[in-house]
Amino acid sequence: MAQQPIIQFFNITKIFGKNVVLDNLNLDISCGEIFGIIGRSGSGKTTLLSALIGFIKPEKGKIFFQGQNITNNIPDSVKQQIGFTAQEGSYYPRLTVRENLEYFGTLYNLSSSEIENKIPGILKLVNLDNDENKISSELSSGMQKRLDIACAIIHDPKLLILDEPTEDLDPVLRKEVLNLLRKINKEKNVTIIMTSHLLEEIEQICTHLAILHNKEILIEGTLNELKDYYSNNQEIILETYSGKYSALIKSLKQRKEVNKVIESDGKLLVYSPEAENVLRFIMKELESQDEKVLDLDMNKPSLSEVFESLIKENVQVNRDNKKES
Amino acid sequence: MYKLIEIIKKNLKLLLRSKSSALIVLLGPLFLILLISMAFNTTSLYDLKIGAYSGAYSELSNSIIEKLNQDEFNVIKVDSQEECINSIKSNDLHVCAVFPDSLNINSERGIEFYVDKSRINLVYIIINSISTKISTKSTELSTALTSTLLNSINTANAEIDQASGEVIELSIDLKEVKSNIENIKNTLSTSLNETTNTTVLSNKADELNLTGDAGELVSSYRSLTTSLISKIRDAQSSTSNLNDISSNLEIQIQSINEVSSSLSDVKNNFNSIEIKEVSKIVSPISTEIKPISGESTHFDYTFPSLLIIVLLFSGLLVASTTIIEEKASKAFFRNFITPTSSALFVVGNYLSNLVVVLFQIVVIFVALFFFSEAKVPPEIMTNLILVVLLVGSIFILLGMLIGYLFKSGETANLAAISLACILLFFSNTILPLETLPLTIRSIAGYNPFILGVDALKEILLFNAPLSEIAVQFYILLSYLAVLITLVYIVRLLSKRKYVES
Numbered sequence: 001m002a003q004q005p006i007i008q009f010f011n012i013t014k015i016f017g018k019n020v021v022l023d024n025l026n027l028d029i030s031c032g033e034i035f036g037i038i039g040r041s042g043s044g045k046t047t048l049l050s051a052l053i054g055f056i057k058p059e060k061g062k063i064f065f066q067g068q069n070i071t072n073n074i075p076d077s078v079k080q081q082i083g084f085t086a087q088e089g090s091y092y093p094r095l096t097v098r099e100n101l102e103y104f105g106t107l108y109n110l111s112s113s114e115i116e117n118k119i120p121g122i123l124k125l126v127n128l129d130n131d132e133n134k135i136s137s138e139l140s141s142g143m144q145k146r147l148d149i150a151c152a153i154i155h156d157p158k159l160l161i162l163d164e165p166t167e168d169l170d171p172v173l174r175k176e177v178l179n180l181l182r183k184i185n186k187e188k189n190v191t192i193i194m195t196s197h198l199l200e201e202i203e204q205i206c207t208h209l210a211i212l213h214n215k216e217i218l219i220e221g222t223l224n225e226l227k228d229y230y231s232n233n234q235e236i237i238l239e240t241y242s243g244k245y246s247a248l249i250k251s252l253k254q255r256k257e258v259n260k261v262i263e264s265d266g267k268l269l270v271y272s273p274e275a276e277n278v279l280r281f282i283m284k285e286l287e288s289q290d291e292k293v294l295d296l297d298m299n300k301p302s303l304s305e306v307f308e309s310l311i312k313e314n315v316q317v318n319r320d321n322k323k324e325s
Numbered sequence: 326m327y328k329l330i331e332i333i334k335k336n337l338k339l340l341l342r343s344k345s346s347a348l349i350v351l352l353g354p355l356f357l358i359l360l361i362s363m364a365f366n367t368t369s370l371y372d373l374k375i376g377a378y379s380g381a382y383s384e385l386s387n388s389i390i391e392k393l394n395q396d397e398f399n400v401i402k403v404d405s406q407e408e409c410i411n412s413i414k415s416n417d418l419h420v421c422a423v424f425p426d427s428l429n430i431n432s433e434r435g436i437e438f439y440v441d442k443s444r445i446n447l448v449y450i451i452i453n454s455i456s457t458k459i460s461t462k463s464t465e466l467s468t469a470l471t472s473t474l475l476n477s478i479n480t481a482n483a484e485i486d487q488a489s490g491e492v493i494e495l496s497i498d499l500k501e502v503k504s505n506i507e508n509i510k511n512t513l514s515t516s517l518n519e520t521t522n523t524t525v526l527s528n529k530a531d532e533l534n535l536t537g538d539a540g541e542l543v544s545s546y547r548s549l550t551t552s553l554i555s556k557i558r559d560a561q562s563s564t565s566n567l568n569d570i571s572s573n574l575e576i577q578i579q580s581i582n583e584v585s586s587s588l589s590d591v592k593n594n595f596n597s598i599e600i601k602e603v604s605k606i607v608s609p610i611s612t613e614i615k616p617i618s619g620e621s622t623h624f625d626y627t628f629p630s631l632l633i634i635v636l637l638f639s640g641l642l643v644a645s646t647t648i649i650e651e652k653a654s655k656a657f658f659r660n661f662i663t664p665t666s667s668a669l670f671v672v673g674n675y676l677s678n679l680v681v682v683l684f685q686i687v688v689i690f691v692a693l694f695f696f697s698e699a700k701v702p703p704e705i706m707t708n709l710i711l712v713v714l715l716v717g718s719i720f721i722l723l724g725m726l727i728g729y730l731f732k733s734g735e736t737a738n739l740a741a742i743s744l745a746c747i748l749l750f751f752s753n754t755i756l757p758l759e760t761l762p763l764t765i766r767s768i769a770g771y772n773p774f775i776l777g778v779d780a781l782k783e784i785l786l787f788n789a790p791l792s793e794i795a796v797q798f799y800i801l802l803s804y805l806a807v808l809i810t811l812v813y814i815v816r817l818l819s820k821r822k823y824v825e826s
Contacts, residue, residue: 053662054662055658055661055662076664077664079662079663079664080664082662084659084662086658086659088655089655090655090656090657090658090659091655091656091659092335092339092654092655092656093654093655094338094339094342094343095335095338095339095342099335099338100656102331103331103335104659104663106327106328106331107328107331107660107663107664107665108663108664109328109664111327112327135342151659152659
C-alpha cells in the first residue's frame with residue numbers, strides 16, 4: 001500500500017483581485033522528501049506556500065495534510081507539525097538567539113523544560129551553539145538564516161516549508177544552508193518543501209521537484225525523470241587548451257542534429273539528441289584545426305535546460321502528452 | 326498562561342532593548358513629575374507684569390501701584406497709554422492699568438485695566454488677583470472715611486449729651502425764677518389786701534378823734550399807712566410787669582424744652598445706629614471663599630489631570646508604537662502561524678503595555694513621595710488603583726486600535742497624538758467645558774479623559790468612595806468592553822490586510 005502523501009493540493013485556485021495566481025493546481029508531496037518548487041519570480045510559489053500554512057485561503061480547491069483537510073482552517077495540531085521560514089527571516093532581531101528559541105518554543109506549546117532540553121541540540125544542528133546569547137541582529141546573514149531555520153524546527157515539525165531560503169545569500173552561505181537542510185531532512189526525518197528560482201541549488205538538494213509556471217504545475221517528479229522526459233538533448237561539455245571555439249561553433253551550427261551551442265567560461269556547451277554523432281564530428285573538427293582537448297564530458301541536460309525548454313514549449317501540449325503517457 | 330507570560334516578557338525585553346524607548350519609558354514620567362511638582366508646588370502666581378500709566382500720578386494712584394507691587398505683581402510705569410496696551414500685545418506686559426490724572430476719591434473716572442483675553446488660562450486669574458488688590462485698597466479708603474464719619478458722630482453725640490444737661494438745668498432755673506416771680510406777685514397781692522386792714526384801722530383812729538400825742542401818732546400812722554399803701558399800690562401796679570415776665574419765662578421754658586426734646590431726638594437717632602464698627606459699615610456683608618478640600622497647591626489640583634495626561638500619552642503612544650513595531654517585525658509572520666490564538670496576542674500586548682504604563686504611574690508616585698509634599702492617603706489607594714487601571718486600559722486599547730489600523734509608525738504616531746490632543750482639548754484641562762456649546766459639552770462629558778480626571782479628583786481631593794464615582798466608573802467599564810471587542814476584530818482584519826499586502 002502506497003504511503004499517504006504528507007501534502008496534497010487538489011484543484012487549488014487562488015485569485016488576488018482580478019489576477020488569477022493559481023489555477024486548478026494539483027500536487028502531491030510525499031513524506032521524507034526534499035521537495036523543490038521552482039518557477040519564475042511572480043509565478044505563485046509563495047502564494048502556494050502561504051495557502052499551505054493557512055496564511056491565505058484559496059478560492060477553490062482543497063489542501064490536505066496527511067489526509068486531513070486544512071483548506072479553510074488549520075487546526076493547532078497541524079500547525080504544531082509544520083515549520084516555516086519566509087524569504088525574510090522571521091524572528092525578533094532585538095532578542096538573543098536563545099530568547100527567540102524560547103519564545104517560539106513556548107508559542108509552539110513546548111514546556112520550559114522541553115525547550116531547555118531542545119535548545120542545545122537545535123543550536124548544535126544549526127551551528128549556533130556558541131552564539132546563543134548573542135543579539136540576533138548582531139549575527140551574520142548566514143547565522144541569521146540558520147537562526148530562522150532553528151526557530152522553524154524548535155517544535156520538531158514533520159514538515160518544514162522554506163520560501164526562497166537562500167535568497168540574498170552568497171554562494172558559501174548558500175551551500176551552508178543547503179547542507180543544513182539536508183542534515184535536518186536526514187537527522188530529523190523532516191519533509192522539506194522549498195521554493196527557489198535558483199535552479200542549481202534545487203538540483204543540488206531536492207529529491208523531488210515541481211515546476212510552477214503560468215498558474216499551474218507544469219511537471220513534477222525526480223530530477224532524472226524530468227530530464228529524461230522533457231529533454232532529448234544531451235549536453236557535451238568541451239574545453240580546449242586554446243579556448244577558441246569560433247570556427248567550431250560555425251561548423252556545429254550548420255549541422256541539423258545540433259540544437260544549441262553556448263560558449264561559457266572558456267568551455268563550449270553543445271546540446272543535441274544525437275550526442276555521439278556530434279561528438280565524433282567535434283573530434284574530427286578539432287583534429288583538422290589542430291586543437292588539443294583539455295576536458296570533455298557528456299551529460300544529461302541541466303535542470304536549467306529542462307526548465308527553459310519547458311517554458312518554451314506549449315504548456316497544453318505537454319499536459320496532453322503527459323496524460324497520454 | 327505560560328504563553329501569555331512569554332509574550333509579555335518578550336514585549337518588555339523588546340521595549341527595554343531599544344535604548345530610546347527605555348529612556349522614555351523609565352525616565353520620561355520621572356522627569357515630567359519633577360518638573361511639574363517643582364513648577365506647580367505653589368499657590369501663587371509669579372512675576373506678573375503690570376504696566377501703569379497716568380497723565381499725573383496722585384498719592385492715591387501711587388499707593389495703589391505700591392500695593393500691587395507688594396506681592397506677585399511687578400508694576401512698570403510706562404510713558405503712554407498706547408505703549409502700555411501695545412506691550413500687552415507683544416507679551417511684555419500681562420496687564421495695563423491706566424489711572425485717571427490726579428486720581429482721588431472724588432474722581433469720576435475709574436482705573437481702566439487692559440488685558441489680553443486670548444490668554445484665556447491666565448486672564449481670569451490676573452483679573453481676579455488685581456480685583457482683590459484694588460478691592461483691598463478701596464476698602465482701606467472706605468474704612469478711613471467711615472472712621473472719620475463715625476468719630477464726628479460720636480463727638481456730636483457727646484456734645485449733645487452735654488448740651489442736653491445744660492438745657493435741662495436752664496429750664497429748671499427758669500422754672501424757679503418763674504416760681505419766685507409768682508411768689509413775689511402773690512406776696513404783693515397779699516400785702517395789698519392787708520393795706521385794707523391798715524386803712525380800716527386808720528379810719529377807726531380817725532373816728533376816735535384823738536388829739537395830742539395820740540393824735541399825732543395817729544396822724545403819723547395815717548401818713549405812714551398812706552405812704553405804705555401808696556408804695557404797695559405802686560408795687561401792685563408793677564405786678565402786671567411780673568405777669569409779662571412770667572409769661573415770657575413760660576415761653577422760654579417751652580422753647581428750651583423743645584430744644585431739649587430735639588437734642589433728645591438727635592441723640593436717639595444717633596443711638597438708633599446699631600452698627601458702629603467701621604468694618605461692618607464698609608462691608609456690611611462679609612464674604613469668605615472657603616475651599617471644599619484642604620488648602621492645597623496648584624500641583625495638588627492639577628495632579629489628577631497630570632496622572633490622566635501621563636496615562637493618555639503613555640497609553641496611546643506606547644501601545645500604538647509596540648503594535649506597529651510588532652506588525653513591522655520580521656517575527657509577526659511566524660506569530661501568525663504558531664498554534665496561538667489571536668486573543669492571546671491581544672491580551673499579551675495589552676498586558677505588556679499595561680505593565681509599562683503602570684510602571685510609569687508607580688514612578689510618578691515614588692517621585693511624588695520623595696520630591697513633593699503631596700501624599701496619597703492609604704485608604705484611597707484601592708479606588709485610585711482601580712480608576713488608574715481602568716483609564717490606563719482604555720487608553721492602551723485605543724493605542725492598540727490605532728496600531729492595528731495604521732500601517733506605518735509615522736501615521737500611527739500622528740493618529741495617536743491627534744487623538745490625545747482631541748481628548749485633551751475637549752476636557753477641562755485647557756479650557757473649561759462650560760465654554761463649549763451645550764450639545765458639544767454633553768458629548769464631551771463622555772470623554773474618557775474627563776471621566777478619568779473627575780473620578781481621580783473625587784478620590785484624591787475628596788477621598789470619595791467608589792459609590793460616588795459610580796457613573797464615571799461604569800461608563801469607563803463600558804468603554805473597556807467595547808474597545809476589547811474592537812481591538813480583537815481589528816487585529817483579525819489587520820492579519821487579513823497583512824496577508825493581502
